[in-house]
Amino acid sequence: xxxxxxxxxxxxxxxxxxxxxxxFIFFPLIYSFYLSFFHYSLLSYNAPRFTGLQNYIxxxxxxxxxxxxxxxxxxxxxxxxxTMGIGLFMAIILNSKLKLKNFFxxxxxxxVVTSLVAASIIWSLILDSTDAGLVNSFLVQLGIxxxxxxxxxxxxxxxxxxxxxxKNIGYVMIIYIAGLQSIPxxxxxxxxxxxxGEWEKFYYITLPLLKPTTSFVFTTSLIGSFQVFTPVxxxxxxxxxxxxxxxxxxxxxxxxxxxxxxxxxxxxxALFTILFVMTILQKKxxxxxxxxx
Amino acid sequence: xxFKEKSLITFLVVVYLIIISSIIYNRRSKASDQPNQYQTVxxxxxxxxxxxxxxxxxxxxKFEEENPEIKIKxxxxxxxxxxxxxxQIAIASKTEPDIASVGTPFDQIISxxxxxxxxxxxxxxxxxxxxxxxxxxxxxxxxVPWFTDVRALIYRKDxxxxxxIPEPTESWTWEEFIRYASALTEDNNNDGIxxxxxxxxxxxxxxxxxxxxxxxxxxxxxxxxxxxxxxxEQSIEAVQFFVDLMKxxxxxxxxxxxxxxxxxxxxxxxxIAMFMDCSDAANALTSEPALTGKIGVGQIxxxxxxxAYANSDALVIFRRSKNKKNAAKLLNFLIRPDNMLFYDxxxxxxxxxxxxxxxxxxxxxxxxxxxxxQSACGKPWRMPPFTPSPRLILTRNIQMAIEGxxxxxxxxxxxxxxxxxxxxxxx
Amino acid sequence: MKKFxxxxxxxxxxxxxxVPMLWTITTALSHDTSTVKxxxxxxxxxxxxFINAWNYPSQIExxxxxxxxxxxxxxxxxxxxxxxxxxxxxxxxxxARKKFRYRESIFFLSIATMMIPxxxxxxxxxxxxxxxxxxxxxxxxxxxFIGSGFGVYMFRQAFLAxxxxxxxxxxxxxxxxLGIYLRVMLPLIRPTIATMIIFKAMWSWNIFxxxxxxxxxxxxxxxxxxxxxxxxxxxxxWGLLTAGLxxxxxxxxxxxxxxxxxxxxGLTAGAVKE
Numbered sequence: 001x002x003x004x005x006x007x008x009x010x011x012x013x014x015x016x017x018x019x020x021x022x023x024f025i026f027f028p029l030i031y032s033f034y035l036s037f038f039h040y041s042l043l044s045y046n047a048p049r050f051t052g053l054q055n056y057i058x059x060x061x062x063x064x065x066x067x068x069x070x071x072x073x074x075x076x077x078x079x080x081x082x083t084m085g086i087g088l089f090m091a092i093i094l095n096s097k098l099k100l101k102n103f104f105x106x107x108x109x110x111x112v113v114t115s116l117v118a119a120s121i122i123w124s125l126i127l128d129s130t131d132a133g134l135v136n137s138f139l140v141q142l143g144i145x146x147x148x149x150x151x152x153x154x155x156x157x158x159x160x161x162x163x164x165x166x167k168n169i170g171y172v173m174i175i176y177i178a179g180l181q182s183i184p185x186x187x188x189x190x191x192x193x194x195x196x197g198e199w200e201k202f203y204y205i206t207l208p209l210l211k212p213t214t215s216f217v218f219t220t221s222l223i224g225s226f227q228v229f230t231p232v233x234x235x236x237x238x239x240x241x242x243x244x245x246x247x248x249x250x251x252x253x254x255x256x257x258x259x260x261x262x263x264x265x266x267x268x269x270a271l272f273t274i275l276f277v278m279t280i281l282q283k284k285x286x287x288x289x290x291x292x293x
Numbered sequence: 294x295x296f297k298e299k300s301l302i303t304f305l306v307v308v309y310l311i312i313i314s315s316i317i318y319n320r321r322s323k324a325s326d327q328p329n330q331y332q333t334v335x336x337x338x339x340x341x342x343x344x345x346x347x348x349x350x351x352x353x354x355k356f357e358e359e360n361p362e363i364k365i366k367x368x369x370x371x372x373x374x375x376x377x378x379x380x381q382i383a384i385a386s387k388t389e390p391d392i393a394s395v396g397t398p399f400d401q402i403i404s405x406x407x408x409x410x411x412x413x414x415x416x417x418x419x420x421x422x423x424x425x426x427x428x429x430x431x432x433x434x435x436x437v438p439w440f441t442d443v444r445a446l447i448y449r450k451d452x453x454x455x456x457x458i459p460e461p462t463e464s465w466t467w468e469e470f471i472r473y474a475s476a477l478t479e480d481n482n483n484d485g486i487x488x489x490x491x492x493x494x495x496x497x498x499x500x501x502x503x504x505x506x507x508x509x510x511x512x513x514x515x516x517x518x519x520x521x522x523x524x525x526e527q528s529i530e531a532v533q534f535f536v537d538l539m540k541x542x543x544x545x546x547x548x549x550x551x552x553x554x555x556x557x558x559x560x561x562x563x564x565i566a567m568f569m570d571c572s573d574a575a576n577a578l579t580s581e582p583a584l585t586g587k588i589g590v591g592q593i594x595x596x597x598x599x600x601a602y603a604n605s606d607a608l609v610i611f612r613r614s615k616n617k618k619n620a621a622k623l624l625n626f627l628i629r630p631d632n633m634l635f636y637d638x639x640x641x642x643x644x645x646x647x648x649x650x651x652x653x654x655x656x657x658x659x660x661x662x663x664x665x666x667q668s669a670c671g672k673p674w675r676m677p678p679f680t681p682s683p684r685l686i687l688t689r690n691i692q693m694a695i696e697g698x699x700x701x702x703x704x705x706x707x708x709x710x711x712x713x714x715x716x717x718x719x720x
Numbered sequence: 721m722k723k724f725x726x727x728x729x730x731x732x733x734x735x736x737x738x739v740p741m742l743w744t745i746t747t748a749l750s751h752d753t754s755t756v757k758x759x760x761x762x763x764x765x766x767x768x769x770f771i772n773a774w775n776y777p778s779q780i781e782x783x784x785x786x787x788x789x790x791x792x793x794x795x796x797x798x799x800x801x802x803x804x805x806x807x808x809x810x811x812x813x814x815x816a817r818k819k820f821r822y823r824e825s826i827f828f829l830s831i832a833t834m835m836i837p838x839x840x841x842x843x844x845x846x847x848x849x850x851x852x853x854x855x856x857x858x859x860x861x862x863x864x865f866i867g868s869g870f871g872v873y874m875f876r877q878a879f880l881a882x883x884x885x886x887x888x889x890x891x892x893x894x895x896x897x898l899g900i901y902l903r904v905m906l907p908l909i910r911p912t913i914a915t916m917i918i919f920k921a922m923w924s925w926n927i928f929x930x931x932x933x934x935x936x937x938x939x940x941x942x943x944x945x946x947x948x949x950x951x952x953x954x955x956x957x958w959g960l961l962t963a964g965l966x967x968x969x970x971x972x973x974x975x976x977x978x979x980x981x982x983x984x985x986g987l988t989a990g991a992v993k994e
């Protein structure tokens with residue numbers, strides 16, 4: 001009796017949000033998984049045609065998918081690590097007793113709320129590929145040859161990465177400031193008595209104690225940057241060639257521009273599997289860290 | 294935050310009761326929505342420019358006055374709200390309108406899937422013959438362009454005049470075009486950085502080079518639609534010409550992924566003398582106070598043939614519509630010469646009917662006239678049945694050729710192979 | 721001297737961060753054009769774009785201004801924020817504090833909701849919402865989002881960080897689970913709630929693709945949908961668009977400033993103890 005009451009209670013707490021998940025998220029998730037085994041177009045009047053594992057086999061042999069996956073990985077590493085580095089650096093500076101620090105915090109947070117569409121457009125204007133472009137003429141002043149920022153496969157993905165670093169620094173910074181504020185002051189005092197400098201403080205106290213925060217930022221940024229779409233869509237369209245095409249861009253191209261929704265679902269599930277495995281690995285890794293605190 | 298337990302439970306129960314009752318209520322009312330004293334025609338219009346919407350509303354009002362038994366339910370979908378995706382989802386969920394205006398070649402794709410009605414029986418022969426391009430699929434008319442949006446050559450009068458270069462006409466050959474563009478290209482202070490480009494193009498858009506394929510007597514697919522022919526001798530020559538504009542003659546900046554808005558910006562700043570664009574862009578540029586009187590529109594050059602890229606917004610009637618007759622009435626009303634003229638006057642688009650294009654009204658406006666003249670040789674994309682648009686394949690491969698990863702020939706061979714593998718693949 | 725270098729670095733970086741926003745505001749204050757310009761100072765500054773942008777929708781549909789879009793966004797944003805914070809924190813609480821079978825898997829399901837791109841799930845989701853008769857209604861805009869995996873995850877972490885002794889003391893006072901959640905735990909994670917208010921409000925204020933699918937007429941547009949009116953296939957009214965963007969971003973920045981204090985200490989609870 002007691003047990004039934006308990007489970008009812010648990011269900012009562014979980015249901016408000018999980019009922020929404022079931023209807024609006026899990027059902028669509030399962031439905032699109034089902035579609036990934038079909039030859040299906042949104043336009044089709046006929047029922048989807050079952051093709052078994054055909055979509056998955058096509059996917060494994062699809063060079064564009066692999067290129068997009070590689071780009072997405074490069075993009076994720078290129079975005080997440082610098083964002084976290086710069087974000088942490090800014091957080092440490094803005095956590096000190098600096099005048100105007102509230103102004104700076106707000107300023108660095110503003111990209112987070114700026115429209116990504118507008119930002120992508122203005123960045124593509126600033127990164128003008130011609131020799132007379134804004135960034136290029138600045139580089140020439142410094143004696144560096146001008147580069148084709150959006151027009152060459154060497155730089156296209158890099159340009160998109162820059163925009164996303166710009167966009168996410170504020171988010172990471174704010175979370176790190178929160179992490180820094182939770183470190184007890186006494187720890188620093190103790191190590192200062194031992195004659196430690198700024199660098200030792202950072203290395204022996206700040207960094208280890210921020211590890212859990214770092215993991216949190218890392219997980220959310222990872223899931224977020226694996227699904228990058230808008231800046232690529234606007235700035236390079238995935239080109240030149242496929243050099244800046246990412247998974248979600250490819251999925252969008254296949255689903256809505258090439259009318260293959262079944263195949264798009266397959267791509268989505270490939271992405272899902274990768275993220276799923278990464279998150280599980282991440283959780284395992286995190287468990288070991290809990291001792292730290 | 295001092296809630297009582299009971300109030301929380303009550304609150305949650307009320308929220309969920311409201312949600313559930315709304316489901317029941319809305320499903321009921323959805324079912325009882327049907328009976329109506331009017332015959333209602335739903336019309337989805339892609340594009341929400343102010344002038345366009347105003348004009349289309351006036352036309353619909355006029356239509357409803359002429360046909361008092363029909364009511365039009367107009368839904369405006371701004372282009373940035375992805376009308377083609379909305380239509381795909383509408384088809385998937387069986388909620389498509391009776392009639393819609395869509396951009397080519399989307400009309401062809403939906404007609405492959407048999408989502409739209411063939412229009413032969415709703416139109417008379419005289420009207421059909423009057424159209425410069427009517428959109429057919431398998432010899433059936435699937436959509437009617439109610440205006441043409443052709444790409445012509447927009448140029449800076451002041452820059453051309455400075456170098457004594459005549460107004461671009463269709464008489465220009467490719468050689469002349471390169472010669473003039475080179476003459477316009479200029480490095481003011483000899484610092485090795487080009488300050489003015491004679492021409493500008495970008496490989497983000499396939500039509501920017503497919504036009505040259507057409508002009509060189511080639512095409513995307515063979516006439517029977519069985520295979521792609523983009524790697525034919527003529528095609529290679531044409532794309533080589535396009536790539537050379539950037540790489541060899543250096544009359545255009547090397548743009549592989551750049552959006553046209555960057556070219557428009559540079560054009561407005563006087564850094565570009567000529568580029569290929571649509572009438573919307575020309576009108577917008579002319580309305581800039583700093584550019585008044587400095588903008589002209591001429592014809593793109595020719596080689597073996599005269600050709601230009603002309604897409605259009607085309608009217609389709611959906612097969613599942615229960616109201617096809619009235620939808621067809623609206624369609625025929627919108628393409629009636631007087632209404633087409635009215636629409637084009639207001640919006641600046643080019644007419645898609647010969648009889649309207651000949652109207653003396655347009656003679657007063659050199660820019661409109663230039664676009665109309667260009668549309669005489671304009672043609673849209675057409676693909677074999679159940680084939681996705683080759684736009685992405687072509688642009689990506691040409692971008693790589695511009696970068697020097699492949700030769701133009703290799704890039705086109707790759708593109709052709711891929712295009713061949715996609716013919717009919719949607720079926 | 722060292723201080724000077726710090727300030728210099730900070731100001732340079734702030735400029736880098738603020739350039740797009742500055743450009744947006746400058747363009748909004750300048751004369752409306754259809755070609756985009758790079759400028760950081762407005763030419764003939766004026767507020768005409770704001771007024772024109774505000775009234776622009778009425779030229780397409782009589783009687784509708786951006787005020788209507790603003791109202792729709794406000795309603796959507798308010799209900800999503802309030803309801804999802806309530807439901808997510810309830811689930812987060814039980815997942816943090818009760819031991820039961822499949823708890824880890826149930827929790828993992830909530831993280832999994834974030835891993836599939838919306839383009840794929842949106843279509844079956846649309847079919848469901850249509851089946852419920854919620855097209856072009858606030859229900860369709862709000863209900864699918866009154867629970868979120870992100871929120872459950874965040875709240876679970878926050879509750880985990882609170883010492884268990886506090887809860888045991890409350891139990892000895894004879895409080896029920898719901899009582900503990902409401903009277904003891906929620907007040908303790910007030911900072912996390914503030915954090916979630918920012919994130920949820922920001923997210924639901926900017927959401928674009930879903931409203932695009934479920935709205936059919938202009939009187940139901942939210943702000944991001946309304947802004948598409950200024951951006952055509954070929955021609956964009958930059959002055960109006962940037963004015964609209966500026967109007968749209970003000971409430972979120974205001975909310976950030978109001979919540980900033982609590983926001984910062986709130987994330988600690990969520991982030992520190994994994």
